[in-house]
Amino acid sequence: MFDFRQLRYFIAVAEELSFTRAALRLHLSQPPLSQQIQALERDLGVRLLERTKRHVELTEPGRVFLEQARQILARADEARSQVVAAAAGYSGQLRLAYTASVSFHPALPQTLLRFGQIAPNVRLKLSEMYTEPQFASLLADEIDVGFVRNEPIHSQDARNLRLSVIDREPLLLALPAGHPLASRSSLHLADVAGDAFVSQPRELAATLYDRLVTLATNAGFQPAIVQHAQQINGLLALVAAGLGLALVPASMRTVRLAGVSYVPLDDPDAYMLLAIACRTDHHSPALQQFLATVTETAVAPGL
Template identity: 40%
Template sequence: MNLRHLEYFTVVAQELHFRRSAERLGITQAPLSLAIQALETELGARLFHRTRRTVVLTEAGHALLDDARGILSRVEMAKEHVWQTVSGQVGRLRVGFTNASSLSPFFPRLIHAYRTQRPSVQIVLRELASSQQMEALDARELDIGLLRVPPEAPAPMRDLVLAPLLEEPLLLALHAGHRLAKKRTVRIADLRNEPFIAYPRQSGVALFSQMLSLCEKRGFTPNVVQEAQQASTLIGLTATGLGVALVPGALRAIAVPGVVLRELSDDDTTTTLYIAHRRGDANSRALQFAELAATLQKR
Protein backbone atom coordinates (compact mmCIF):
# COMPACT_ATOMS: atom_id res chain seq x y z
CA MET A 1 0.00 0.00 0.00
CA ASN A 2 1.45 3.34 -1.09
CA LEU A 3 2.10 5.63 1.87
CA ARG A 4 1.58 8.71 -0.27
CA HIS A 5 -1.85 7.46 -1.25
CA LEU A 6 -2.69 6.99 2.44
CA GLU A 7 -1.52 10.54 3.16
CA TYR A 8 -3.68 11.89 0.33
CA PHE A 9 -6.64 9.89 1.62
CA THR A 10 -6.37 11.23 5.19
CA VAL A 11 -6.19 14.82 3.94
CA VAL A 12 -9.28 14.38 1.76
CA ALA A 13 -11.05 12.63 4.66
CA GLN A 14 -10.34 15.67 6.82
CA GLU A 15 -11.16 18.37 4.25
CA LEU A 16 -13.96 16.49 2.43
CA HIS A 17 -13.14 18.71 -0.53
CA PHE A 18 -10.80 17.72 -3.39
CA ARG A 19 -9.73 21.22 -4.43
CA ARG A 20 -8.85 22.33 -0.89
CA SER A 21 -7.10 19.00 -0.28
CA ALA A 22 -5.01 19.41 -3.44
CA GLU A 23 -4.03 22.95 -2.41
CA ARG A 24 -3.08 21.75 1.04
CA LEU A 25 -0.95 18.96 -0.42
CA GLY A 26 0.65 21.28 -2.97
CA ILE A 27 -0.51 19.30 -6.00
CA THR A 28 -3.18 19.65 -8.66
CA GLN A 29 -6.58 18.05 -8.35
CA ALA A 30 -6.07 15.49 -11.13
CA PRO A 31 -3.22 13.46 -9.53
CA LEU A 32 -5.07 13.57 -6.22
CA SER A 33 -8.17 12.03 -7.80
CA LEU A 34 -6.03 9.40 -9.55
CA ALA A 35 -4.32 8.50 -6.26
CA ILE A 36 -7.66 8.02 -4.49
CA GLN A 37 -8.94 5.92 -7.39
CA ALA A 38 -5.79 3.76 -7.27
CA LEU A 39 -6.25 3.24 -3.53
CA GLU A 40 -9.88 2.29 -3.99
CA THR A 41 -8.94 -0.17 -6.74
CA GLU A 42 -6.28 -1.74 -4.54
CA LEU A 43 -8.68 -2.10 -1.61
CA GLY A 44 -11.63 -3.13 -3.75
CA ALA A 45 -13.92 -0.60 -2.07
CA ARG A 46 -15.12 2.96 -2.58
CA LEU A 47 -13.79 5.31 0.09
CA PHE A 48 -15.85 8.43 -0.72
CA HIS A 49 -19.34 9.23 -2.00
CA ARG A 50 -18.73 12.08 -4.46
CA THR A 51 -21.21 14.43 -6.00
CA ARG A 52 -20.71 17.83 -7.59
CA ARG A 53 -21.29 19.49 -4.22
CA THR A 54 -20.32 17.00 -1.53
CA VAL A 55 -17.65 14.50 -0.60
CA VAL A 56 -18.57 12.03 2.16
CA LEU A 57 -16.68 9.11 3.61
CA THR A 58 -18.18 5.71 2.93
CA GLU A 59 -18.34 2.98 5.55
CA ALA A 60 -15.13 1.54 4.05
CA GLY A 61 -13.57 5.02 4.22
CA HIS A 62 -14.39 5.32 7.91
CA ALA A 63 -12.92 1.85 8.49
CA LEU A 64 -9.66 2.84 6.78
CA LEU A 65 -9.24 6.29 8.34
CA ASP A 66 -8.10 5.30 11.84
CA ASP A 67 -5.74 2.66 10.47
CA ALA A 68 -4.33 5.10 7.91
CA ARG A 69 -3.67 7.71 10.58
CA GLY A 70 -2.03 5.07 12.79
CA ILE A 71 0.21 3.85 9.94
CA LEU A 72 1.30 7.37 9.02
CA SER A 73 1.91 8.18 12.68
CA ARG A 74 4.10 5.11 13.10
CA VAL A 75 6.01 6.02 9.95
CA GLU A 76 6.73 9.47 11.39
CA MET A 77 7.76 7.89 14.68
CA ALA A 78 10.11 5.57 12.80
CA LYS A 79 11.67 8.53 10.99
CA GLU A 80 12.09 10.35 14.30
CA HIS A 81 13.64 7.31 15.95
CA VAL A 82 16.11 6.89 13.08
CA TRP A 83 17.01 10.58 13.30
CA GLN A 84 17.51 10.34 17.05
CA THR A 85 19.71 7.27 16.61
CA VAL A 86 21.80 8.82 13.84
CA SER A 87 22.14 12.07 15.79
CA GLY A 88 23.19 10.20 18.94
CA GLN A 89 20.11 11.03 20.99
CA VAL A 90 19.12 7.40 21.63
CA GLY A 91 20.68 3.96 21.31
CA ARG A 92 23.41 2.16 23.19
CA LEU A 93 27.03 3.10 23.89
CA ARG A 94 29.43 0.37 25.06
CA VAL A 95 32.41 1.80 26.94
CA GLY A 96 35.43 -0.19 28.05
CA PHE A 97 37.60 0.96 30.93
CA THR A 98 40.55 -0.35 32.89
CA ASN A 99 40.30 -1.12 36.57
CA ALA A 100 42.74 1.63 37.52
CA SER A 101 41.11 4.26 35.28
CA SER A 102 37.85 3.94 37.20
CA LEU A 103 39.65 5.33 40.26
CA SER A 104 40.56 8.56 38.50
CA PRO A 105 38.28 11.54 39.32
CA PHE A 106 38.02 12.13 35.57
CA PHE A 107 36.21 8.84 34.93
CA PRO A 108 33.02 9.44 36.97
CA ARG A 109 32.97 13.07 35.80
CA LEU A 110 33.02 11.97 32.16
CA ILE A 111 30.36 9.28 32.58
CA HIS A 112 28.08 11.59 34.57
CA ALA A 113 28.46 14.41 32.04
CA TYR A 114 27.58 12.12 29.13
CA ARG A 115 24.56 10.64 30.91
CA THR A 116 23.37 14.18 31.67
CA GLN A 117 23.71 15.23 28.02
CA ARG A 118 22.29 12.01 26.57
CA PRO A 119 19.79 10.66 29.14
CA SER A 120 18.07 8.44 26.55
CA VAL A 121 21.27 6.65 25.55
CA GLN A 122 21.88 3.37 27.35
CA ILE A 123 25.52 3.38 28.43
CA VAL A 124 27.05 -0.06 29.04
CA LEU A 125 30.32 -0.12 31.00
CA ARG A 126 32.74 -3.05 30.69
CA GLU A 127 35.87 -3.42 32.79
CA LEU A 128 38.59 -4.86 30.55
CA ALA A 129 42.37 -4.81 30.30
CA SER A 130 43.78 -2.49 27.63
CA SER A 131 44.66 -5.20 25.09
CA GLN A 132 41.23 -6.80 25.60
CA GLN A 133 39.60 -3.44 24.88
CA MET A 134 41.54 -3.15 21.62
CA GLU A 135 40.36 -6.58 20.55
CA ALA A 136 36.76 -5.79 21.58
CA LEU A 137 36.84 -2.52 19.62
CA ASP A 138 38.16 -4.36 16.57
CA ALA A 139 35.40 -6.98 16.93
CA ARG A 140 32.76 -4.21 17.33
CA GLU A 141 31.94 -5.43 20.82
CA LEU A 142 32.87 -2.00 22.22
CA ASP A 143 32.28 1.50 20.88
CA ILE A 144 34.73 3.37 23.13
CA GLY A 145 37.82 2.32 25.06
CA LEU A 146 39.51 4.06 27.97
CA LEU A 147 42.86 2.34 27.92
CA ARG A 148 46.62 2.48 28.09
CA VAL A 149 48.78 1.57 25.11
CA PRO A 150 51.26 -1.24 25.81
CA PRO A 151 54.76 -0.86 24.27
CA GLU A 152 54.06 -3.88 22.04
CA ALA A 153 50.70 -2.63 20.76
CA PRO A 154 48.60 -5.37 19.12
CA ALA A 155 47.55 -5.29 15.46
CA PRO A 156 43.98 -3.97 16.04
CA MET A 157 45.46 -0.67 17.25
CA ARG A 158 46.15 0.31 13.62
CA ASP A 159 42.42 0.69 13.02
CA LEU A 160 41.83 2.83 16.12
CA VAL A 161 41.81 6.55 16.69
CA LEU A 162 43.54 7.24 20.01
CA ALA A 163 43.60 10.57 21.81
CA PRO A 164 45.45 11.13 25.10
CA LEU A 165 43.17 12.00 28.00
CA LEU A 166 45.26 11.91 31.14
CA GLU A 167 48.94 11.67 31.87
CA GLU A 168 49.73 10.65 35.41
CA PRO A 169 52.86 9.52 37.26
CA LEU A 170 53.60 5.96 38.11
CA LEU A 171 53.99 5.54 41.86
CA LEU A 172 55.79 2.97 43.95
CA ALA A 173 53.56 1.26 46.52
CA LEU A 174 55.44 -0.37 49.38
CA HIS A 175 55.14 -1.38 53.01
CA ALA A 176 55.50 1.53 55.43
CA GLY A 177 58.39 -0.26 57.13
CA HIS A 178 60.33 -0.82 53.90
CA ARG A 179 63.80 0.76 53.72
CA LEU A 180 62.79 2.82 50.65
CA ALA A 181 59.75 4.25 52.44
CA LYS A 182 62.05 6.75 54.13
CA LYS A 183 62.88 8.38 50.78
CA ARG A 184 60.76 11.09 49.19
CA THR A 185 61.45 9.75 45.69
CA VAL A 186 62.76 6.44 44.40
CA ARG A 187 64.53 5.43 41.18
CA ILE A 188 63.57 2.37 39.17
CA ALA A 189 67.19 1.27 39.48
CA ASP A 190 66.74 1.12 43.28
CA LEU A 191 64.27 -1.75 42.76
CA ARG A 192 66.73 -4.13 41.11
CA ASN A 193 66.69 -6.63 43.98
CA GLU A 194 63.14 -6.07 45.14
CA PRO A 195 60.34 -8.64 44.90
CA PHE A 196 57.43 -7.29 42.83
CA ILE A 197 53.68 -7.66 43.06
CA ALA A 198 52.27 -7.20 39.56
CA TYR A 199 49.45 -7.88 37.15
CA PRO A 200 49.69 -11.29 35.45
CA ARG A 201 51.73 -11.17 32.24
CA GLN A 202 48.93 -12.80 30.25
CA SER A 203 46.22 -10.44 31.54
CA GLY A 204 46.76 -7.87 28.81
CA VAL A 205 47.26 -5.02 31.29
CA ALA A 206 49.47 -2.37 29.68
CA LEU A 207 50.99 -1.41 33.04
CA PHE A 208 52.66 -4.82 33.29
CA SER A 209 54.37 -4.28 29.93
CA GLN A 210 55.42 -0.79 30.98
CA MET A 211 56.87 -2.07 34.28
CA LEU A 212 58.82 -4.73 32.40
CA SER A 213 60.13 -2.20 29.89
CA LEU A 214 61.21 0.30 32.59
CA CYS A 215 63.13 -2.35 34.49
CA GLU A 216 64.77 -3.87 31.42
CA LYS A 217 65.99 -0.40 30.38
CA ARG A 218 67.87 -0.35 33.70
CA GLY A 219 69.41 -3.74 33.04
CA PHE A 220 67.25 -6.07 35.13
CA THR A 221 64.09 -8.13 34.95
CA PRO A 222 61.62 -7.58 37.80
CA ASN A 223 61.27 -10.52 40.16
CA VAL A 224 57.48 -10.98 40.30
CA VAL A 225 56.64 -13.02 43.41
CA GLN A 226 52.91 -12.38 43.51
CA GLU A 227 50.28 -11.60 40.88
CA ALA A 228 47.01 -9.70 41.30
CA GLN A 229 44.22 -8.97 38.82
CA GLN A 230 42.91 -5.77 40.42
CA ALA A 231 44.64 -2.46 41.11
CA SER A 232 43.18 -2.35 44.62
CA THR A 233 44.58 -5.84 45.29
CA LEU A 234 48.07 -4.69 44.28
CA ILE A 235 47.90 -1.97 46.90
CA GLY A 236 46.46 -4.29 49.51
CA LEU A 237 49.13 -6.95 49.02
CA THR A 238 51.96 -4.47 49.47
CA ALA A 239 50.68 -4.05 53.05
CA THR A 240 51.74 -7.66 53.67
CA GLY A 241 55.34 -6.84 52.88
CA LEU A 242 55.44 -9.45 50.10
CA GLY A 243 56.84 -6.95 47.63
CA VAL A 244 56.57 -3.57 45.97
CA ALA A 245 54.24 -2.54 43.14
CA LEU A 246 54.24 0.09 40.42
CA VAL A 247 50.79 1.67 40.19
CA PRO A 248 49.24 4.66 38.38
CA GLY A 249 48.75 7.91 40.25
CA ALA A 250 44.97 7.39 40.34
CA LEU A 251 45.52 4.78 43.04
CA ARG A 252 46.25 7.56 45.51
CA ALA A 253 42.49 7.32 46.03
CA ILE A 254 42.99 4.01 47.84
CA ALA A 255 44.20 4.43 51.42
CA VAL A 256 45.47 1.18 52.94
CA PRO A 257 46.97 1.16 56.46
CA GLY A 258 50.62 0.20 56.38
CA VAL A 259 51.12 1.19 52.73
CA VAL A 260 52.95 4.27 51.47
CA LEU A 261 53.20 5.63 47.95
CA ARG A 262 56.42 7.19 46.70
CA GLU A 263 57.07 9.16 43.53
CA LEU A 264 59.62 7.95 41.02
CA SER A 265 62.38 10.34 40.02
CA ASP A 266 62.97 8.86 36.55
CA ASP A 267 61.67 11.04 33.73
CA ASP A 268 60.06 8.16 31.82
CA THR A 269 57.79 6.95 34.61
CA THR A 270 54.49 8.42 33.53
CA THR A 271 51.49 6.57 32.15
CA THR A 272 48.89 7.91 29.74
CA LEU A 273 45.22 7.05 29.60
CA TYR A 274 43.79 7.24 26.07
CA ILE A 275 40.31 7.31 24.64
CA ALA A 276 39.93 5.06 21.61
CA HIS A 277 37.31 4.42 18.95
CA ARG A 278 37.30 2.80 15.52
CA ARG A 279 38.71 4.80 12.64
CA GLY A 280 35.97 5.99 10.29
CA ASP A 281 33.24 4.83 12.64
CA ALA A 282 29.84 6.33 11.83
CA ASN A 283 28.57 5.80 15.38
CA SER A 284 27.64 9.33 16.38
CA ARG A 285 27.32 8.36 20.06
CA ALA A 286 30.97 7.25 20.15
CA LEU A 287 32.15 10.42 18.42
CA GLN A 288 30.11 12.62 20.76
CA PHE A 289 31.51 10.77 23.78
CA ALA A 290 35.07 11.28 22.51
CA GLU A 291 34.40 14.99 21.88
CA LEU A 292 32.96 15.39 25.36
CA ALA A 293 35.99 13.67 26.89
CA ALA A 294 38.32 16.03 25.01
CA THR A 295 36.31 19.05 26.21
CA LEU A 296 36.35 17.95 29.84
CA GLN A 297 40.06 17.16 29.64
CA LYS A 298 40.80 20.79 28.76
CA ARG A 299 38.92 22.15 31.79
Protein backbone atom coordinates in the same frame (compact mmCIF):
# COMPACT_ATOMS: atom_id res chain seq x y z
CA MET B 1 -0.50 0.14 -4.22
CA PHE B 2 -1.28 3.40 -2.43
CA ASP B 3 1.51 5.78 -1.50
CA PHE B 4 2.19 8.15 1.38
CA ARG B 5 0.94 11.12 -0.61
CA GLN B 6 -2.47 9.51 -1.04
CA LEU B 7 -2.58 8.72 2.68
CA ARG B 8 -1.90 12.35 3.55
CA TYR B 9 -4.55 13.52 1.10
CA PHE B 10 -7.10 11.10 2.52
CA ILE B 11 -6.36 12.10 6.12
CA ALA B 12 -6.81 15.78 5.25
CA VAL B 13 -10.19 15.14 3.62
CA ALA B 14 -11.30 12.83 6.44
CA GLU B 15 -10.38 15.39 9.11
CA GLU B 16 -11.85 18.38 7.27
CA LEU B 17 -14.85 16.47 5.84
CA SER B 18 -14.56 18.87 2.93
CA PHE B 19 -12.60 18.61 -0.31
CA THR B 20 -12.44 22.39 -0.53
CA ARG B 21 -10.97 22.89 2.94
CA ALA B 22 -8.65 19.88 2.50
CA ALA B 23 -7.36 21.31 -0.79
CA LEU B 24 -6.64 24.65 0.88
CA ARG B 25 -4.88 22.88 3.74
CA LEU B 26 -2.74 20.90 1.29
CA HIS B 27 -2.10 23.93 -0.97
CA LEU B 28 -3.59 21.93 -3.83
CA SER B 29 -6.39 22.48 -6.30
CA GLN B 30 -9.50 20.38 -5.73
CA PRO B 31 -9.62 18.27 -8.94
CA PRO B 32 -6.21 16.53 -8.40
CA LEU B 33 -7.20 15.90 -4.80
CA SER B 34 -10.45 14.24 -5.84
CA GLN B 35 -8.60 12.16 -8.43
CA GLN B 36 -6.11 10.86 -5.87
CA ILE B 37 -8.87 9.89 -3.43
CA GLN B 38 -10.71 8.06 -6.20
CA ALA B 39 -7.51 6.25 -7.19
CA LEU B 40 -7.02 5.24 -3.55
CA GLU B 41 -10.56 3.85 -3.35
CA ARG B 42 -10.09 1.91 -6.60
CA ASP B 43 -6.84 0.44 -5.28
CA LEU B 44 -8.47 -0.64 -2.02
CA GLY B 45 -11.70 -1.76 -3.69
CA VAL B 46 -13.88 0.03 -1.12
CA ARG B 47 -15.60 3.37 -0.80
CA LEU B 48 -13.95 5.44 1.91
CA LEU B 49 -16.09 8.57 1.65
CA GLU B 50 -19.72 9.30 0.97
CA ARG B 51 -19.95 12.50 -1.07
CA THR B 52 -22.74 14.90 -1.93
CA LYS B 53 -22.49 18.43 -3.22
CA ARG B 54 -22.80 19.76 0.32
CA HIS B 55 -21.59 16.93 2.48
CA VAL B 56 -18.64 14.52 2.90
CA GLU B 57 -18.85 11.66 5.37
CA LEU B 58 -16.59 8.74 6.23
CA THR B 59 -17.90 5.26 5.53
CA GLU B 60 -17.25 2.52 8.08
CA PRO B 61 -14.28 1.23 6.01
CA GLY B 62 -13.17 4.87 5.77
CA ARG B 63 -13.10 5.22 9.56
CA VAL B 64 -11.03 2.04 9.87
CA PHE B 65 -8.65 3.16 7.13
CA LEU B 66 -8.22 6.62 8.70
CA GLU B 67 -6.81 5.08 11.87
CA GLN B 68 -4.54 2.77 9.86
CA ALA B 69 -3.36 5.62 7.62
CA ARG B 70 -2.39 7.70 10.66
CA GLN B 71 -0.45 4.77 12.12
CA ILE B 72 1.33 4.09 8.82
CA LEU B 73 2.48 7.70 8.51
CA ALA B 74 3.51 7.80 12.18
CA ARG B 75 5.61 4.66 11.73
CA ALA B 76 7.13 6.08 8.56
CA ASP B 77 8.07 9.29 10.39
CA GLU B 78 9.56 7.26 13.24
CA ALA B 79 11.56 5.16 10.79
CA ARG B 80 12.84 8.30 9.11
CA SER B 81 13.86 9.77 12.46
CA GLN B 82 15.65 6.59 13.48
CA VAL B 83 17.53 6.39 10.19
CA VAL B 84 18.62 10.02 10.50
CA ALA B 85 19.68 9.40 14.13
CA ALA B 86 21.63 6.29 13.16
CA ALA B 87 23.39 8.16 10.35
CA ALA B 88 24.37 10.88 12.82
CA GLY B 89 25.62 8.38 15.42
CA TYR B 90 22.78 8.99 17.87
CA SER B 91 21.41 5.44 17.80
CA GLY B 92 22.64 1.90 17.22
CA GLN B 93 25.01 -0.22 19.30
CA LEU B 94 28.57 0.26 20.52
CA ARG B 95 30.70 -2.49 22.08
CA LEU B 96 33.17 -0.86 24.47
CA ALA B 97 36.00 -2.43 26.46
CA TYR B 98 38.23 -0.92 29.14
CA THR B 99 41.01 -2.09 31.43
CA ALA B 100 40.35 -2.36 35.16
CA SER B 101 42.64 0.56 35.98
CA VAL B 102 40.68 2.84 33.65
CA SER B 103 37.69 2.41 35.98
CA PHE B 104 39.41 4.84 38.34
CA HIS B 105 40.39 7.40 35.68
CA PRO B 106 37.87 10.21 35.11
CA ALA B 107 38.02 9.70 31.32
CA LEU B 108 35.77 6.62 31.48
CA PRO B 109 32.87 7.82 33.66
CA GLN B 110 32.92 11.34 32.23
CA THR B 111 32.89 10.09 28.64
CA LEU B 112 30.09 7.59 29.33
CA LEU B 113 28.06 10.28 31.11
CA ARG B 114 28.49 12.78 28.28
CA PHE B 115 27.85 10.20 25.55
CA GLY B 116 24.69 9.10 27.32
CA GLN B 117 23.46 12.68 27.21
CA ILE B 118 24.37 13.17 23.54
CA ALA B 119 23.29 9.78 22.20
CA PRO B 120 20.88 8.18 24.69
CA ASN B 121 19.58 5.75 22.06
CA VAL B 122 22.95 4.11 21.45
CA ARG B 123 23.04 0.77 23.28
CA LEU B 124 26.38 0.40 25.05
CA LYS B 125 27.77 -3.07 25.72
CA LEU B 126 30.60 -2.73 28.24
CA SER B 127 33.35 -5.27 28.90
CA GLU B 128 36.31 -5.16 31.29
CA MET B 129 39.31 -6.46 29.38
CA TYR B 130 43.11 -6.16 29.54
CA THR B 131 44.89 -4.22 26.81
CA GLU B 132 46.32 -7.07 24.69
CA PRO B 133 43.01 -8.98 24.57
CA GLN B 134 41.35 -5.71 23.54
CA PHE B 135 43.60 -5.42 20.50
CA ALA B 136 42.75 -9.01 19.51
CA SER B 137 39.03 -8.39 20.04
CA LEU B 138 39.11 -5.20 17.98
CA LEU B 139 40.75 -6.98 15.06
CA ALA B 140 38.27 -9.88 15.36
CA ASP B 141 35.34 -7.41 15.31
CA GLU B 142 34.24 -8.52 18.77
CA ILE B 143 34.38 -4.99 20.17
CA ASP B 144 34.18 -1.59 18.47
CA VAL B 145 36.35 0.59 20.70
CA GLY B 146 38.52 0.26 23.78
CA PHE B 147 40.28 2.24 26.48
CA VAL B 148 43.80 0.77 26.42
CA ARG B 149 47.00 1.24 28.40
CA ASN B 150 49.64 0.58 25.75
CA GLU B 151 50.36 0.65 22.03
CA PRO B 152 50.14 -2.58 19.98
CA ILE B 153 53.31 -4.67 20.15
CA HIS B 154 53.01 -6.17 16.66
CA SER B 155 53.50 -3.90 13.62
CA GLN B 156 50.61 -5.55 11.74
CA ASP B 157 48.25 -4.74 14.61
CA ALA B 158 49.56 -1.17 14.71
CA ARG B 159 48.75 -0.72 11.01
CA ASN B 160 45.19 -1.98 11.45
CA LEU B 161 44.41 -0.10 14.64
CA ARG B 162 44.04 3.61 15.33
CA LEU B 163 45.05 4.99 18.75
CA SER B 164 44.28 8.42 20.14
CA VAL B 165 46.15 9.29 23.33
CA ILE B 166 43.97 10.69 26.09
CA ASP B 167 46.47 10.92 28.92
CA ARG B 168 49.98 10.05 30.01
CA GLU B 169 49.00 9.29 33.56
CA PRO B 170 51.71 9.62 36.22
CA LEU B 171 52.60 6.51 38.20
CA LEU B 172 52.66 6.45 41.98
CA LEU B 173 54.17 4.14 44.51
CA ALA B 174 51.68 2.68 46.99
CA LEU B 175 53.43 2.05 50.32
CA PRO B 176 52.26 0.78 53.70
CA ALA B 177 51.35 3.82 55.81
CA GLY B 178 54.07 2.91 58.32
CA HIS B 179 56.83 2.78 55.71
CA PRO B 180 59.74 5.19 56.45
CA LEU B 181 59.22 6.91 53.06
CA ALA B 182 55.43 7.06 53.19
CA SER B 183 55.37 10.74 54.15
CA ARG B 184 57.71 11.87 51.35
CA SER B 185 56.32 14.34 48.78
CA SER B 186 58.03 12.31 46.04
CA LEU B 187 60.77 9.73 45.61
CA HIS B 188 62.83 7.85 43.07
CA LEU B 189 62.30 4.14 42.59
CA ALA B 190 65.97 3.60 43.50
CA ASP B 191 65.03 4.75 47.03
CA VAL B 192 63.10 1.49 47.55
CA ALA B 193 65.44 -0.87 45.69
CA GLY B 194 65.65 -3.16 48.71
CA ASP B 195 61.90 -3.43 49.29
CA ALA B 196 59.56 -6.23 48.26
CA PHE B 197 56.93 -5.50 45.59
CA VAL B 198 53.47 -6.82 44.84
CA SER B 199 52.09 -6.90 41.30
CA GLN B 200 49.47 -8.34 39.02
CA PRO B 201 50.65 -11.39 37.04
CA ARG B 202 52.31 -10.37 33.79
CA GLU B 203 50.01 -12.61 31.74
CA LEU B 204 47.11 -10.47 32.93
CA ALA B 205 48.58 -6.97 33.14
CA ALA B 206 51.71 -6.88 31.01
CA THR B 207 51.73 -3.08 30.64
CA LEU B 208 52.03 -2.22 34.32
CA TYR B 209 54.23 -5.22 35.10
CA ASP B 210 56.68 -4.33 32.34
CA ARG B 211 56.72 -0.69 33.35
CA LEU B 212 57.71 -1.68 36.90
CA VAL B 213 60.52 -3.89 35.61
CA THR B 214 61.73 -1.20 33.17
CA LEU B 215 61.73 1.59 35.75
CA ALA B 216 63.48 -0.62 38.28
CA THR B 217 66.08 -1.70 35.70
CA ASN B 218 66.73 1.95 34.83
CA ALA B 219 67.13 2.60 38.57
CA GLY B 220 69.75 -0.14 38.80
CA PHE B 221 67.91 -3.07 40.37
CA GLN B 222 65.49 -5.93 39.67
CA PRO B 223 62.24 -5.71 41.64
CA ALA B 224 61.60 -8.52 44.10
CA ILE B 225 57.96 -9.39 43.40
CA VAL B 226 56.79 -11.54 46.30
CA GLN B 227 53.00 -11.65 45.81
CA HIS B 228 50.47 -11.29 42.99
CA ALA B 229 46.88 -10.02 42.90
CA GLN B 230 44.50 -10.65 40.02
CA GLN B 231 42.97 -7.14 40.09
CA ILE B 232 44.77 -3.83 40.45
CA ASN B 233 42.68 -2.75 43.42
CA GLY B 234 43.60 -6.05 45.09
CA LEU B 235 47.21 -4.86 45.17
CA LEU B 236 46.28 -2.19 47.68
CA ALA B 237 45.07 -4.76 50.20
CA LEU B 238 48.46 -6.48 49.93
CA VAL B 239 50.21 -3.14 50.44
CA ALA B 240 48.06 -2.36 53.48
CA ALA B 241 49.00 -5.76 54.90
CA GLY B 242 52.67 -4.81 54.63
CA LEU B 243 53.49 -7.47 52.05
CA GLY B 244 55.16 -5.09 49.61
CA LEU B 245 55.01 -1.90 47.55
CA ALA B 246 52.93 -1.48 44.37
CA LEU B 247 53.28 0.66 41.27
CA VAL B 248 49.87 2.10 40.39
CA PRO B 249 48.39 4.82 38.14
CA ALA B 250 47.78 8.20 39.81
CA SER B 251 44.00 7.81 39.49
CA MET B 252 44.19 4.96 42.04
CA ARG B 253 44.55 7.68 44.69
CA THR B 254 40.76 7.82 44.64
CA VAL B 255 40.82 4.46 46.46
CA ARG B 256 41.22 5.46 50.09
CA LEU B 257 42.30 2.34 51.92
CA ALA B 258 43.44 2.50 55.53
CA GLY B 259 47.11 1.67 55.82
CA VAL B 260 48.08 2.76 52.28
CA SER B 261 50.01 5.91 51.33
CA TYR B 262 50.63 7.15 47.78
CA VAL B 263 53.87 8.88 46.82
CA PRO B 264 54.61 10.31 43.31
CA LEU B 265 57.68 9.09 41.43
CA ASP B 266 60.29 11.45 40.00
CA ASP B 267 61.73 8.83 37.65
CA PRO B 268 61.71 9.60 33.90
CA ASP B 269 58.99 7.67 32.07
CA ALA B 270 57.07 7.05 35.29
CA TYR B 271 53.75 7.29 33.52
CA MET B 272 51.15 5.01 32.00
CA LEU B 273 49.53 5.62 28.65
CA LEU B 274 45.77 5.95 28.35
CA ALA B 275 44.43 5.84 24.81
CA ILE B 276 41.28 5.06 22.88
CA ALA B 277 41.67 2.34 20.23
CA CYS B 278 39.56 1.24 17.27
CA ARG B 279 40.10 -0.38 13.86
CA THR B 280 41.25 1.92 11.08
CA ASP B 281 38.50 0.58 8.78
CA HIS B 282 35.68 0.95 11.29
CA HIS B 283 33.65 4.09 10.54
CA SER B 284 30.20 3.48 12.01
CA PRO B 285 28.37 6.72 12.90
CA ALA B 286 27.94 5.64 16.52
CA LEU B 287 31.69 5.02 16.82
CA GLN B 288 32.53 8.38 15.24
CA GLN B 289 30.15 10.12 17.63
CA PHE B 290 31.77 8.31 20.58
CA LEU B 291 35.28 9.25 19.45
CA ALA B 292 34.19 12.88 19.13
CA THR B 293 32.77 12.70 22.66
CA VAL B 294 36.04 11.26 23.99
CA THR B 295 37.96 14.13 22.39
CA GLU B 296 35.53 16.70 23.76
CA THR B 297 35.67 15.20 27.24
CA ALA B 298 39.47 14.82 27.26
CA VAL B 299 39.98 18.58 26.74
CA ALA B 300 37.37 19.51 29.34
CA PRO B 301 38.67 21.16 32.52
CA GLY B 302 39.35 18.77 35.35
CA LEU B 303 40.07 15.65 33.32
